[in-house]
Amino acid sequence: MANTSQPSQQDTQKLIQQLNSGQLAIAEQTANSLLIKHPNAFVLHHVLALALDGQQKFAKSVVSYQQAIKLQPNTADLYFNLGIALNHLNRFDEAINAYQQAIRLQPKFFEAHGNLGTVLQRLGRLDDAVKSYRAGLTINPQDARGHFNLGTALRDKGKLTEAIASYQQAIKLFPNYTDAYNNLGETLRDHGDMDAAVKNYQAALARNPDHPNANYNMGEFCYLAKRYSEAATYFERAQFDDWQARQLYSLYKAERFDDFKSILDNVIKNTRHTSPFIATLSTHYANNFAQADQYNFCKNGLDFVYQNSISALTEPNSSLLKQLLYDIEHADIAQRVQGMLHYGKQSAGNLFKRPEPAFKQLATLIKQEFIRYKNQFANADCELIQSFPDELEFTSSWYVNMRQGGHLNAHIHEIGWISGAVYLAMPSSSGNEGAFEYGTHGDNYPIQPSKTPADFPSAQLLPNVGDIVLFPSSLFHRTIPFQADERRICIAFDLQPKSGLIK
16 A cells, blocks of 8 residues: 655644755755655655755756655646756756646646746747747736746847847846846847947946846947947956957957966966867967967968858759748848948848748758768867867858858957858859969058068858858958849858857
């Protein structure tokens, strides 16, 4: 016969008091001790799960929630909390099922709709995520967090105007929502309204001067405004993401070379050489001052450029090529304003997170080429290859559609590991018109009086339709202007280690 005995009221009250007072380890120990005597007591499994959650012991808390659910299978909160724990463990399909069960038991559980949306968004199911967020907001339109989350999904979809409205609604409901001010600023920036973007970054910092993202974004604004010393200060305050690379960049552009070299030497000595952005700066400094480049991400980046043809795009009457060009022309994709692109347009959002099958198919093909790239350079003695990540994600992807006269100024992709492009349409070329140029100088980096741009190594290649080009994200690259009255269309992207840059 099953043991159905229950702990005494005194033991239960003591256990709950331990939990509520934050004595989580003690509550865990007490619950486990009582479960020996009362293995089927729902309250013990429930409190144990909560205590484990609070200690971030999510694998164990999942087991306890599942035990509690067996005893009380119609409790929506249990499924909700189970979903949170599963999400922490990256068990996303199970988390989705748990949230859906919570909603089935309690259809107006708006928090469950919201959390379901975050998992769907993380999986790139943006349409489903938006639907879930909106379902939650229909139940509770006063949920500021719900409007914020909806804004993030709409921004990923490239729906910038709608995302702006969602962030504004979140702020209206919660005027001190610093993350919403920051994200609103980022979206306004992508929409081309930098003045409004800065006002929102400043609004976030007025409420939290240490807000990492807002400090970072203000740093970006200042260096775009050529206020480089201010930018360096903001990045140092941010202590966020690649802040140290950005600080070095700002110091270099400010021509504060002694400060730059002091920090660079410290980075070289005390960190792994896994930042493409720092590699760009270190290589440029080495060429500029005739010194050895000590940062070993990829010292000779020009040797690591890869060009290949994707057969699915070059086969006669390629259906994939036709569909990609159709989607670029007809899908509802917002444009992103950026100053380096001339006579062309660029998409906003992350193209490979969109639902169109052609974009998803191309993303898979690119990852296959990425493996070939790794194998081709397998014996190289540099961090680019030796620390080559096994799992990757597209941190960004976008199309660039140029017309006659189109070109891009020399730049790097600071958030990549490997960057690249797939070419879908190329203009008739005369000489090097429309070519892809890559090298070690660009972005108006300061050059010593004894140097000229020609002293910094560079090379060119002319892609064909269906070609993919992959290169270290540390390389500057640009498009040579073309005069043919035709289109030059490519899909560009950055591939980065799945957990972010290797530390």
